[in-house]
Amino acid sequence: MADYGGNQTAVRIGDRFWSAFRETAAREGIPYQWKALNDAVPDAAPSGCMRNFRIAAGREQGGHAGFVFQDSDAYKWLEGVAFSLRWRPDPALEAVADGAIAEIAAAQQPDGYLDTYYIINGLDKRWTNLKDHHELYCAGHMIEAAVAYYQATGKRVLLDAAIRLAAHIDSVIGPEEGKIHGYPGHPVIEMALMRLYGVTKDPMHLRLAKYFVDERGKSPLFFEEEDRRQNRRNYWADGPHGYAYYQAAQPVREQKDAVGHSVRAMYLYSGMADVARETGDESLKEACRTLWRSTARRRMYVTGAVGSTEYGEAFSFDYDLPSDTVYGETCAAIGLVFFARRMLSLETKGEYADVMERALYNGVLSGMQLDGKRFFYVNPLEVVPEACEKDPHKRHVKPERQKWFGCACCPPNLIRLLASLEDYVCSAAGDALYIHLYAGGEIRADVGGTMALSVETDYPWDGAVRVCVAEAPAGEKTLALRVPGWCRRWSLAVNGEIVTVAPEDGYVSLKRVWRAGDVVELALDMPARYVRSAPKVRENAGRVALTRGPVVYCLEEADNGAALHMVRAGGAPRAETAWRPDLLGGVVAITTAGLREKDDGWGETLYDDRPAPAAEETPLHWIPYYAWANRGVGEMRVWIRE
């Protein structure tokens, strides 16, 4: 498993909700994406990714195809494969992966360098554009894939290549005289080196990760000097971003706001948290907390999407959360899950798990079509298809998922996250086991001896969670269950007896001597309810969104007709919830008593002093937001007028 610190845990997920997604991702998504990486999906944007490795290895002729970061698609796919092999052995798939790894390893240079863009286009130019050319980004994803594949299969080919690549980077970049005093334009290598360090315990890997974090944004600014040396102009100089696009306008400990490209931000903050956890650096921990608060308390959508503007795929400013022009890249929501998981490993606070859960069930899952074959890059909260077509400032918003992307970061990212969900369910420290996410299955954790649990739940559709102790070590141990921030009423019972205990930092802790056969039952009350935004969120003033448990709902034209702006909540939800096995792969759908304003009789004038339009009671049919756009093109809306 991935190493986020703490004691060993091992999780098997086997519930209805996640198993379906994960099985789809593994069965459909992984083979589909392998085809995409090899340009075998008809009518999809071409990739050239695997061919680049063969060209770099001298096995094929041709030029480099795609973006400078094209290699990363293969690495993320491999990492997804590795994670899936942990719970879904598949010798045929493993053989394909071994083949891919062989092609990748063949492209690696004798000095350890590995980036097909420069191997093909000329090694003399390598390491001259750390800001925009993603060599460290590709290296980071390569290292992550290598660690995951090693941990899943025990095979070292890619791991050894990763260790050579890290050694090469260490020989080129660092504080020493004669080395480049730089850092990546697109973070990820920080997280990657920390995972590599978890396996190798080589101090160099930790030192290099720490260097990238500490050096970033220091004055004189490396990126500025690099631009000057290469006679380049910073593309972002004219807009509001500047070097903050790269989260490099200041040293990380001086940064107060989540800024710039939102995926880069999430990856950087995640790497910072990894380094802070390992080193215990208090100033870095505090920087992580500051950036967390900026992200989660002032710049995050109700779906866990982040990135309010298409310009730079970036954060904008506090409380600026437009639903219709949002960027909300799938990768950024995934990055927020990374960040949240790492903050949990710094300190077990429910706020982090709440956000992790919010992003997972909404802004992350929405990225994938239910059949695992099409993907969203942008995840809007309000769509009018005509506007996507005719308003140039909404053209990044698509009313339907795409087969593949020239810049294909999101699909493999989503699949590797789904395939590694085990790493997000719980953590253990000292004598305590913390359950963060409620997924049915089994948990084994070291709490000074092995504690084994089975978890039964129909979460997120039902708030009942039954935890059975299968094995417990001697002595008092703590089992801590998260009480989600969205939950107002809940009850807890041990072996059938109600236990009254106040949650602390979002977790209820049961400290006792556990015995096999003990049963803990948590019942989370999960009514459908309307939530509001903080009053400073201009775009949502006077609006509500329907949620139930961790799931955010939306209205679609398919169920409610068009002109969704004329729909109103009309007071308390008075909701009927129903499990609909036939609908969208099986969802709890919700019907509320709402209002629809009528426009009949308004006529042709545009403006008039008429009374408020008559509204008639109408049932509003809500579906989980993540499942929108699976039934053709139409309007969709999360926030409606109250």
Added chain:
Amino acid sequence: MADYGGNQTAVRIGDRFWSAFRETAAREGIPYQWKALNDAVPDAAPSGCMRNFRIAAGREQGGHAGFVFQDSDAYKWLEGVAFSLRWRPDPALEAVADGAIAEIAAAQQPDGYLDTYYIINGLDKRWTNLKDHHELYCAGHMIEAAVAYYQATGKRVLLDAAIRLAAHIDSVIGPEEGKIHGYPGHPVIEMALMRLYGVTKDPMHLRLAKYFVDERGKSPLFFEEEDRRQNRRNYWADGPHGYAYYQAAQPVREQKDAVGHSVRAMYLYSGMADVARETGDESLKEACRTLWRSTARRRMYVTGAVGSTEYGEAFSFDYDLPSDTVYGETCAAIGLVFFARRMLSLETKGEYADVMERALYNGVLSGMQLDGKRFFYVNPLEVVPEACEKDPHKRHVKPERQKWFGCACCPPNLIRLLASLEDYVCSAAGDALYIHLYAGGEIRADVGGTMALSVETDYPWDGAVRVCVAEAPAGEKTLALRVPGWCRRWSLAVNGEIVTVAPEDGYVSLKRVWRAGDVVELALDMPARYVRSAPKVRENAGRVALTRGPVVYCLEEADNGAALHMVRAGGAPRAETAWRPDLLGGVVAITTAGLREKDDGWGETLYDDRPAPAAEETPLHWIPYYAWANRGVGEMRVWIRE
């Protein structure tokens, strides 16, 4: 006066409202703009306009400065001067204008050609880029200035130059073999030639205007062929506009929607209406009506602004009227006034005058600072200064007016409109005099003999209009007064006796034998009231805007604090109106009893299932929209939640 068909009229405006604006425009704006055209305004964007003419005439050395259409700024300025000289004789100003005309005339080529961009950069390239290089646009403004200056002063220097320029164009462009079968990328010459025709009665001038209208958009598309010949790519090909940016995707009689660059659209439709009026072409009249309905009934802001998107400064699609990302160029609102005035000359319907009035008092006037020295290009209906700075898709929206613009179309355009307001007040046809706009002053009109009226009113602040007959011809004549579409209750009296007469097409007609001393009193009830948008306008669902008479109001941070999104109308306006001579040059300010939501105690979370925020009654202090941004930078909002 300008010739919009019908009988002769002569108007003198002398009321409190318009005189102030017009005097400011003439006293401050005209000299200021002359300085700007001569690069004598410190810290303002440079123009180079007049210098270009001297360079083209060989009187100075240097390159062409500014845009390809830089010449038009001088022409629009001259036209404004000409109009102002009609009611505000100023020998010193006239001498300056004569000097400018001499410089312009000196640049004209022996063959009649006149465009400094090509004279300076090489005449061999002229007429090769009708689509984007604005030679016909500049020619159009030159002709308009020439006609206006001739009509105001009787001087023919510029008029003769214009006649030579028109002859040159006729020798180069037209249906005949060997001529270019083209038309302007930016219309205006259609209107201009019709005005020239009004003076010269030269059939060629009418024929050429008609040719430009009829040829436009025909297949094979001239612009497409021109692009191909010159190996150019249409800049707008990738977006939703294509050649519709130029209103050239179809023949004008087949166009159903107001599309593309909004100023070009308004100018084209105005020229079409001119040609339709003069030729009586029914199919062209119907095309004008169709495009009018698209503009005024589906694509116009409550302020009379048009152009919903910054991309192409253009129309977008039906009912797409966002307040905060609007373009709403001052020139486009001016163009809408042109269009409306010409539709009135096709058929006297109140709808046209209603829109003309709406644009004039709101989206046009807002373009100028009250001191006449700063100007808006973009006229938003909702501004949050932080968003203008930090949201790249709102950077075209400025929270304060600018000194001058590199592309300085709006300031002189606004001044020439204000200076020619006489031409919009009334029209006469047969035995009838129609009053469209209520401005205090005097009207003389030919209704089969001269009818002379004096008009007393404090419009738009008061709805009482007193019309005194000073002179009347023998026999029955019709005096038709417009009852604005916004007016619900009104009364009419002749010589103190109430007259009951139903308005027809927005006008009440009094047909009788008039005698000097007759007094007609129209009392228009003018309460402050909230208006709504048509239900299809998504952005304004659940919102109201305050209006009083023709004036649209807004809330400013200066009077109401920031966070205006938290303000609500809270039911009927219960308004107090007050004449405030001290405020913004003298306005009727309105205070309504509204609500302000409180955010105290919400805390740091972004989303929660709380009840609607408490709202406390608060007076809302409204000012006329046109006067916003005269007291420093702050939030502004027209539409508020009900």
